[in-house]
Amino acid sequence: MTMEYFAGVSDALRMTFVQVMILATLSIMIFLYGMYINLKKWGLGAEGYGQEVSNGNLFTFIKTLAYQMSAKGHGHGQSVLVTLVLDILLQRRILRRSPVRWFMHITIFIGWMALFVMSLLMFLVELIYMAGIHVDPEAFRELLSMPNDLFSYILMTGVVIAIIRRLFMAKAREATIAYDSVLLGGLTIIMITGFVADGIRNGTLWGLGMHNELAPPAALFHVVVSLLFCIAYIPYSKYIHMIAAPLALLANKGGE
Amino acid sequence: MTRNEPSINTKNLTAVQLMELDSCTRCGECVEWCPTYDASNKDPGLAPRDKILRWRQYMNKSYGLRARLFGPQKIPEEEIEQFKDDVYKCTTCGMCGTVCESGINTIELWEAMRANLVKRGNGPYGKQGMFVKLIGEYLNPYMADPKDRLSWIPDDVKIADKADILYFGGCTAELRQQKLAFATARVLNHLGIEFTMMGEDEVCCCSALIRTGQYEIEDIAREAARKNVDGIKARGATKVLYACAGCYRTSLVDWPRLLGEEMPFEIIHIAEFLEGLIKEGKLEWEKPFDNKVITYHDPCHMGRHVGVYDAPRFVIENIPGLNFVEMDRIRENQRCCGAGGGVKAGVPDLALGVAETRVQDALATKPDILSSACPFCKRNLSDGRDSLGLTPNEMEVEDLIVLTAEALGISLADCEDQAN
Numbered sequence: 001m002t003m004e005y006f007a008g009v010s011d012a013l014r015m016t017f018v019q020v021m022i023l024a025t026l027s028i029m030i031f032l033y034g035m036y037i038n039l040k041k042w043g044l045g046a047e048g049y050g051q052e053v054s055n056g057n058l059f060t061f062i063k064t065l066a067y068q069m070s071a072k073g074h075g076h077g078q079s080v081l082v083t084l085v086l087d088i089l090l091q092r093r094i095l096r097r098s099p100v101r102w103f104m105h106i107t108i109f110i111g112w113m114a115l116f117v118m119s120l121l122m123f124l125v126e127l128i129y130m131a132g133i134h135v136d137p138e139a140f141r142e143l144l145s146m147p148n149d150l151f152s153y154i155l156m157t158g159v160v161i162a163i164i165r166r167l168f169m170a171k172a173r174e175a176t177i178a179y180d181s182v183l184l185g186g187l188t189i190i191m192i193t194g195f196v197a198d199g200i201r202n203g204t205l206w207g208l209g210m211h212n213e214l215a216p217p218a219a220l221f222h223v224v225v226s227l228l229f230c231i232a233y234i235p236y237s238k239y240i241h242m243i244a245a246p247l248a249l250l251a252n253k254g255g256e
Numbered sequence: 257m258t259r260n261e262p263s264i265n266t267k268n269l270t271a272v273q274l275m276e277l278d279s280c281t282r283c284g285e286c287v288e289w290c291p292t293y294d295a296s297n298k299d300p301g302l303a304p305r306d307k308i309l310r311w312r313q314y315m316n317k318s319y320g321l322r323a324r325l326f327g328p329q330k331i332p333e334e335e336i337e338q339f340k341d342d343v344y345k346c347t348t349c350g351m352c353g354t355v356c357e358s359g360i361n362t363i364e365l366w367e368a369m370r371a372n373l374v375k376r377g378n379g380p381y382g383k384q385g386m387f388v389k390l391i392g393e394y395l396n397p398y399m400a401d402p403k404d405r406l407s408w409i410p411d412d413v414k415i416a417d418k419a420d421i422l423y424f425g426g427c428t429a430e431l432r433q434q435k436l437a438f439a440t441a442r443v444l445n446h447l448g449i450e451f452t453m454m455g456e457d458e459v460c461c462c463s464a465l466i467r468t469g470q471y472e473i474e475d476i477a478r479e480a481a482r483k484n485v486d487g488i489k490a491r492g493a494t495k496v497l498y499a500c501a502g503c504y505r506t507s508l509v510d511w512p513r514l515l516g517e518e519m520p521f522e523i524i525h526i527a528e529f530l531e532g533l534i535k536e537g538k539l540e541w542e543k544p545f546d547n548k549v550i551t552y553h554d555p556c557h558m559g560r561h562v563g564v565y566d567a568p569r570f571v572i573e574n575i576p577g578l579n580f581v582e583m584d585r586i587r588e589n590q591r592c593c594g595a596g597g598g599v600k601a602g603v604p605d606l607a608l609g610v611a612e613t614r615v616q617d618a619l620a621t622k623p624d625i626l627s628s629a630c631p632f633c634k635r636n637l638s639d640g641r642d643s644l645g646l647t648p649n650e651m652e653v654e655d656l657i658v659l660t661a662e663a664l665g666i667s668l669a670d671c672e673d674q675a676n
Contacts, residue, residue: 034321038278041319045271049364049513050472053266056319064271074509074562093357097285175284179309236321244279245358251272255359256350256560256588 017130020223027227034235035243068251083254088246093255104161108187111155115194116230118144118151152194159184159191183238186229193222259327262318263336268371268469276365277312279358280305286352286362291592292345292599295609301342304352304362310339311369340373344381345606347599348467349556349592363561366597370469380468381602387464392476395459396427402456408434410670413441419452422493422521424484424507426500427460428631436631438671439661440499440526446666447538451497457487461506463557468598471514481511488521499526499657501555501630502596505562525558526657527568527629534574542665545577548624550659552580553614553637554590555630568629568656575663581621591617593628595636611640619651629656 036058043060046053048067054060069080086092091109095102125140162184165172197218199206210218233239249255266274286304287293293302300306314336316322317329346366353362373379380387390397396405408430409415423444429437444451461484462477471477484507488496498504508523533539552572558564565587572580585591594600594610615637618626626641628634638653661668 037321037324038275041315042271042274042278044266044319045269045274046266048270049368050268051270053269054271061271061275065275068270068272087359091357093359094283097283097355097357101283171284175282175287175305177282177309180282238281240278241281241358244275245281248272248276248279249359251276252359252361255356256353256361 017126023224024227024231027232030232031234034232038235038240065247065251069253073253077253080250083249087249087254093249100161101165104158104165107154107158108162109158111151111153111158112187114147114151115155118148119226148198152191152198156191156195159187163188179238186225186233186237186239190222190226190229193218193225197222260330262323262328263331264314264318265372265376266315267375268472269365269368273361273365273368274315276358276360277308277315279360280308280312280356281358282309283357285355285357289351289355289589290346291349291351291594291610291613292347292606295594295606295613296345299342299345301338302345304346307339307342307346307366307369308360314339336373336376336378340378341381343369343373344379344384344468344598345603346597347556347592347594347607347610348597350560351589351592354560354588367467367469370467371472372469374469374473380470380598384464384468384470384598384602387468387598387601388470388473388476391460391462391465391480392474395480396431397460397464398427398431400427400431402458405430405458406455408437408671409441410438412445413438414445415441415455416450416452418492419450420493421449421451421495421497422488422491423451423453423497423499424461424488424503425453425458426498426503426631428502428635429500430458433631433634433655435658435668435671436499436634436655438668439655439658439666440497442666442668443530443657443661443664444497446661446664447533452491452493454484454487454491457483459483459487461503461511463502463506463510464598464601466506466510467596468602471510477510478514481514485511485515485519493521495522495524497524497526497529499629499655500632501525501558502632505557508562525564525567525629527558527571528564530657530660531567531570534571539574539664541574541576541663543663545575545659545663548578549622550578550580550625550627551583551618551621551623552586552656553583553593553618553626553628553633554587555628555633556590556592556596558629559590560588568627571656571660572627575659577663578625578659581623583617583621585617593633593636594640595632600632600636607636608639608643611636612643613640615640615644615646615651619646623651625652625654625659627654627656627659631655 039058039061040056043054043056043058047060047064091102091106094105122141122144125135126137129135129137166176166184167173195206196208200210200212200218201215234242282305284305290304296302314331317331323329343366348363348366350363353360356362370379387397390399394400395402423440425437459480462471462480465471465477504525512518550572552568554565572578591614592610593614594607600607626637634653634655641651641653658668
């Protein structure tokens with residue numbers, strides 16, 4: 001069975017749904033292995049202050065997190081809900097320190113998450129379609145077209161600010177190390193390949209005048225890069241902060 | 257081929273703390289606000305962000321993907337030794353944690369790293385190593401005879417054998433800055449509040465050992481906490497008053513952890529106690545100050561560590577004749593005095609550098625008095641003032657309880673602080 005709608009990948013490249021699924025599965029497996037290593041690494045710590053360290057048990061971290069979240073705070077504790085909404089979703093702690101950096105980060109966060117969720121939804125719709133249930137993937141894709149554009153530009157706004165900061169603000173530039181650059185570089189590549197792939201398919205400015213025939217390989221490249229950076233590479237890079245920072249905020253009741 | 261052993265271990269670090277290393281986004285806020293980084297002419301090694309990065313790299317070299325596949329990567333001993341130096345050049349003031357966008361509990365993280373490095377044989381730093389011997393042998397860090405804890409008590413001060421309220425004097429107030437202990441005891445007497453003290457049964461709270469990562473050595477800190485808690489219980493106290501922010505924090509946070517039990521008494525800083533009494537209308541100010549400008553320095557151990565900001569301000573604002581002016585950096589954004597975390601003992605030049613900056617913060621408000629609620633802050637801020645070439649007449653550095661005593665008309669003329 002060919003897959004016409006999935007991220008623009010079509011038979012023209014002899015790419016099948018199965019091949020993309022294999023790639024996605026591989027990415028998820030790399031991600032899971034990375035998280036396994038991280039959980040084992042974190043699990044080498046103790047379950048509480050002054051206690052003996054664990055031997056890398058997978059559940060040590062979860063138990064410690066749960067214990068710390070429920071422990072009494074001194075002077076600065078807040079509910080999980082407040083932490084979740086104000087500190088994790090609205091990123092209040094960044095706003096307190098720098099409104100510009102908050103704007104940069106929140107646009108990247110919103111753009112990234114929205115595009116990720118929409119890609120996931122599209123993927124699910126296609127799965128349902130392939131299972132023989134009557135849904136219309138094409139109509140769904142059109143439905144997502146406008147929000148897709150909107151969130152892509154929101155993401156781009158944040159990424160552009162981040163690049164400008166890293167290039168032209170002496171303090172940020174001098175403090176930048178490969179660990180930071182890889183994150184921003186990956187994000188930039190995903191964003192540009194997404195815009196170009198979409199531009200070629202729809203014949204817009206972002207297509208850079210390339211022929212429509214190049215739409216499938218461009219889309220494929222975007223898919224591959226996105227899967228690698230959005231999923232597989234997370235546990236091995238600065239992308240891990242997307243998981244660890246919210247956990248730290250929860251563990252410390254929103255921080256001091 | 258045999259694989260290397262990991263160069264570091266995870267002793268004293270919790271699983272959550274190991275995760276926190278990965279949560280750092282390297283935003284750099286901690287670097288902007290760190291008082292020791294600032295006072296060290298921006299030594300990059302002292303930047304909190306850099307310390308987190310290095311320990312994360314050590315963890316990954318020892319236990320990450322590459323280590324799993326090819327064996328741990330060796331970390332040169334000199335590198336770890338340098339890391340130790342940098343971790344100890346920190347007052348554990350917690351400013352980095354306050355501004356951390358990921359909410360990392362940095363105070364606990366630095367202390368855990370220190371404890372780890374002590375066990376590994378790298379820590380502590382310089383003279384901090386003496387704390388174990390001094391507190392272990394003399395039960396205080398000043399090499400004083402425990403009997404000296406009572407020597408300051410003037411004849412007029414009445415201390416009950418048992419009472420509902422116990423004043424935990426602390427080593428610095430009882431053995432060095434006795435004016436503070438005088439003032440506290442006389443204020444309580446003046447207000448007709450019966451209290452008891454532990455006298456020579458009192459043992460160092462062990463803040464210095466805990467802050468410098470040495471609390472597990474010979475179990476001194478745990479035993480000291482046990483003795484203190486038992487001593488307090490034996491005197492029938494249900495409320496324990498502290499005029500030392502360091503002892504207060506240690507009793508509130510560290511003793512329950514060391515002993516694995518809740519404290520069977522209420523732990524109150526004298527500023528909180530006075531706030532309550534003022535609200536009840538129990539204080540009659542007999543000797544107002546002569547229109548003095550005063551500013552207040554939040555001790556880290558009382559402010560950022562446990563969140564007591566309002567009580568000392570309430571007391572100051574209620575003392576007649578004092579015009580309270582806030583510094584720019586106050587409350588959770590306060591700049592450390594530089595004495596904490598063992599820095600005063602281990603890296604005195606750095607402690608002085610931080611103190612000078614804090615005194616300059618105060619001077620911007622043109623105060624007659626720079627007050628605080630911690631004898632250690634008072635000592636280091638006084639040193640900072642002296643180092644800047646100012647005299648006590650130009651700016652007095654004084655503890656809140658001493659100012660309270662003076663405003664209540666209590667004479668402290670018969671008390672002199674000991675030499676350092």
